[in-house]
Amino acid sequence: MKPYEKMNSQNTALVVIDIVNGCCHEQCEDGNLKFGKIRSMVPGLISFIKQFKETIKGQVIYTKITPWTKEFLPPNLRELYTDPACVYYSTDTTGFSEKFYEVQPEADDIVVTKNTYDTFADNAFRQILWDKGIKYLVITGVFTDGCVLATVCGGFQAGCNFVILKDLIETTDEQVRQELSGYLMRYTFPIMYGKTMTSKEFIDGWGGNTS
Incomplete structure (x- = not known):
């Protein structure tokens, strides 16, 4: 069955958050910032996007980022980044970091560009x-x-109500972030914010399959 009884193709959207080079590509890795697990997840995500369009027939929305540099970020992030423990500015000035990694939005998809963490901060x-x-x-x-x-x-x-696909969200390879992500998927997301399941469970709930 569907995660929420009232879900349908008109009121449901797939959001693909920040599958861009700066968050995925090996050329953008630095120090402890490694994206191997993210790159391993992306092929499954690409397959799911196709399945979502065929089975759910809902809107697909991609988010991407502005250059992650001081002149593009909001004041609160700039102030946070004065702490050396938090600073996360990009040094790329070529535009490579902001380009999509492997995924390719189509004409009927929507692309939203953001300059902070929360996509809902964008009006x-x-x-x-x-x-x-x-x-x-x-x-x-x-x-x-x-x-x-x-x-x-x-x-x-x-x-909004959420379905979080636990096999199609990922973080950096750093152990502490992997552990935190596990806690979010096992407890915080399902208890406080939304239905948390695999992409197969989601598709099967709509009467489709992932084979």
Whole structure:
């Protein structure tokens, strides 16, 4: 059965969060910031996007980032990043970091560009959802403990309901972040924010299959 009884193709959207080079590509890795587990997840995500379009026939929304540099980020992030333990500025000035990694939005997909963690901080994104009558969001992407978490929290506060696909969200390879992501998927997401399941469970619930 569907995760929520009232879900349908008109009020449900798939959100693909930040599958961009800066969060995925090996050329953008640095020190402890490794994306191997993310790259391993992406082929399954690409397959699921196709299945979602064929089975659910709902809207697909991709998020991407502005250059993650001081001049593009909001004041609160710039102030946070004065702490050396938190600073996360990109040094790339070529535009490579902001380009999509492997995924390819199609003409009927929506692309939203954001300059902070929570996609709901972007008023244009909110307006797209309200204009289209979208209430249910199926969440995929990166980072589980960063922009995924922030978007789920922001969207729940805004009145949306969520399905979080635990096999299609991921974070960096660092052990502490992997452990935190596991806790989020086992406890925080399902208890506080939304139905948490695998992509196969989701598709099967709509009467489709993943084979």
